[in-house]
Amino acid sequence: MQQNSPSEFTRVKRAPTRGAYDIATIHGILDAGTVCHIGHIVDGRPVVIPTFYWRHEDRVYWHGSTASRMIKTILAGGKVCLTVTLLDAWVLARTSFHHSANYRSVLCFGRPVLVDDPEEKLAAMRGFVERLFPGRWDTLRPPNAQEIKATAILSMPLIEASAKIRTGGPIDDKEDMDWPVWAGLLPLRTVADPPIADAGLAVGHAPPATPT
Amino acid sequence: MQQNSPSEFTRVKRAPTRGAYDIATIHGILDAGTVCHIGHIVDGRPVVIPTFYWRHEDRVYWHGSTASRMIKTILAGGKVCLTVTLLDAWVLARTSFHHSANYRSVLCFGRPVLVDDPEEKLAAMRGFVERLFPGRWDTLRPPNAQEIKATAILSMPLIEASAKIRTGGPIDDKEDMDWPVWAGLLPLRTVADPPIADAGLAVGHAPPATPT
Numbered sequence: 001m002q003q004n005s006p007s008e009f010t011r012v013k014r015a016p017t018r019g020a021y022d023i024a025t026i027h028g029i030l031d032a033g034t035v036c037h038i039g040h041i042v043d044g045r046p047v048v049i050p051t052f053y054w055r056h057e058d059r060v061y062w063h064g065s066t067a068s069r070m071i072k073t074i075l076a077g078g079k080v081c082l083t084v085t086l087l088d089a090w091v092l093a094r095t096s097f098h099h100s101a102n103y104r105s106v107l108c109f110g111r112p113v114l115v116d117d118p119e120e121k122l123a124a125m126r127g128f129v130e131r132l133f134p135g136r137w138d139t140l141r142p143p144n145a146q147e148i149k150a151t152a153i154l155s156m157p158l159i160e161a162s163a164k165i166r167t168g169g170p171i172d173d174k175e176d177m178d179w180p181v182w183a184g185l186l187p188l189r190t191v192a193d194p195p196i197a198d199a200g201l202a203v204g205h206a207p208p209a210t211p212t
Numbered sequence: 213m214q215q216n217s218p219s220e221f222t223r224v225k226r227a228p229t230r231g232a233y234d235i236a237t238i239h240g241i242l243d244a245g246t247v248c249h250i251g252h253i254v255d256g257r258p259v260v261i262p263t264f265y266w267r268h269e270d271r272v273y274w275h276g277s278t279a280s281r282m283i284k285t286i287l288a289g290g291k292v293c294l295t296v297t298l299l300d301a302w303v304l305a306r307t308s309f310h311h312s313a314n315y316r317s318v319l320c321f322g323r324p325v326l327v328d329d330p331e332e333k334l335a336a337m338r339g340f341v342e343r344l345f346p347g348r349w350d351t352l353r354p355p356n357a358q359e360i361k362a363t364a365i366l367s368m369p370l371i372e373a374s375a376k377i378r379t380g381g382p383i384d385d386k387e388d389m390d391w392p393v394w395a396g397l398l399p400l401r402t403v404a405d406p407p408i409a410d411a412g413l414a415v416g417h418a419p420p421a422t423p424t
Contacts (some may be wrong), residue, residue: 035299039251039258046251046258050297050317085262087247089408090422095352096341097359105262129308139393140307147309169410181351182417187405188424196301196397198381205394210302212400 023058025163029104030055030084034132034211036062039081042073053082054131059155060108061115061124066152074112074154082108082156090186093170094179100166102185108161112154124153133208231376235270238375241316242267244298246344246423248274251293254285265294266343271367272320273327273336278364286324286366294320294368302398305382306391312378314397320373324366336365345420 036053039046049070053062060082064071074080084106091100115121122143129137143151170183192210248265251258261282265274272294276283286292296318303312327333334355341349355363382395404422 035297037249037251037260037262037295037297039249039260039293041253041256041258044253045291045321046253046293048249048251048260048293048295048319050249050295050315052313079257081251081258081260083249083260083262085247085249090344092345092348092419095355095359096337096349097355097363099341101264103262107260109257125308129311132302133304136304136393137308141388141391141393143307143309147307151309169408172410176353177412178414179353180414180417181348181353182407182419183410183413184419185408185410186419186422187408188422189403189405191401191403193399193401195394196381196399197394198384198396200389201395202390202392205392207394207396207398208304210398210400 019162019164021162023158023161025165026106026108026158026161027055029086029106029163029165030060030158032104033084033086036060036082036084038062038070039083040070040074040078042069052128053084054128055158056124056127058158060158061128061153061155063125063128063151063153066150068152071152071154075114075152077111080110080112080156082110087188088167089188091166091170092183092186094172094176094181094183098170098172100170102166102168103164105164106161107164108156108158110156110160112156115153115155118148121148121151121153124155125151132211136208231374233374235370235373237377238318238320238370238373239267241298241318241375241377242272242296242370244316245296248272248294248296250274250282251295252282252286252290254281264340265296266340267370268336268339270370272370273340273365273367275337275340275363275365278362280364283364283366287326287364289323292322292324292368294322299400300379301400303378303382304395304398306384306388306393306395310382310384310388312382314378314380315376317376318373319376320368320370322368322372324368327365327367330360333360333363333365336367337363344423348420 039048086104089102190212195207251260298316301314338349402424407419
């Protein structure tokens with residue numbers, strides 16, 4: 001297992017106690033999330049696009065249309081920052097200044113590469129579906145050549161990556177502890193509502209569990 | 213109410229039916245979210261930082277420490293892309309290619325400015341707290357001069373902004389409709405778990421509702 005050390009760029013500057021750099025922590029956060037935000041530069045301006053990602057070993061993957069501007073820009077040599085954020089709780093303190101949030105986030109920097117070996121590409125597509133819906137890939141109509149061609153898959157090594165985590169309750173100033181207001185955590189969680197079957201679906205097919 | 217028209221930069225390129233440009237739609241998505249991802253450029257590289265934001269009229273606001281790199285970089289004239297993403301459902305189709313997600317997202321481009329008028333700054337801080345926890349501001353120990361000084365508030369007009377929305381079920385190819393697999397929507401929702409009072413909190417204080 002690779003142990004990555006923070007570069008000057010990924011070192012958490014402001015709240016060093018919140019910085020966590022071991023790769024197991026980074027993997028854990030990445031595996032708990034589904035949506036990432038990918039920052040890249042287009043005509044000198046930052047652009048942040050939400051998309052899904054998945055991790056396999058020490059790399060992070062995402063996909064897009066081969067016709068998308070993001071994919072084209074990145075493959076033209078663009079640098080990328082891929083950020084994953086999980087909001088766990090609101091942290092309510094006795095003064096506005098100490099209000100905060102509990103969260104887990106990962107920033108990963110790099111230059112992605114195209115997964116263009118057909119076998120590797122198919123394996124990556126399978127990995128994306130299976131990560132979200134274990135067992136589903138083999139039940140689907142397999143992708144055809146046109147669909148595989150229209151899908152671009154990018155991957156980036158988790159070399160320059162860092163995690164930032166906040167846990168625990170509010171940290172108020174001592175002299176505020178008796179201020180007459182509620183303080184504590186308001187935890188958040190993503191849940192699944194009941195599945196909605198597609199119109200025309202034959203009976204007898206069961207939905208998979210919802211990844212949250 | 214300002215009607216913004218898509219520039220070449222904000223026009224949704226790939227799936228034009230998913231692009232929604234009216235300002236009411238953009239406001240609605242911004243008001244439904246709490247976390248944004250802010251892309252900016254540091255030493256020629258994109259950096260994407262999660263933070264909270266709030267909207268007031270036709271501007272979006274966020275805050276940070278006056279000592280933070282993000283705030284300093286942006287105030288040195290940096291361009292920003294602020295992205296908000298709300299994931300509503302997984303969309304499961306009969307083939308991997310047509311799997312998708314229902315979501316609402318906003319991208320907003322601009323050059324933020326510092327809110328430095330003391331009265332406007334205090335009003336913005338109040339707006340941030342009240343947006344999340346209505347009525348809470350007046351129950352808190354008021355911010356002192358040092359706390360106000362240590363807080364930087366940025367704002368950006370919603371001029372170059374666009375929304376992207378997907379709704380509805382999977383769109384499979386006709387010839388796949390009888391493929392023997394479940395297809396449909398797996399809706400997602402963020403919920404609040406029971407509040408956790410801070411250690412040492414006197415009884416008699418009630419928690420506010422959790423913003424989800």
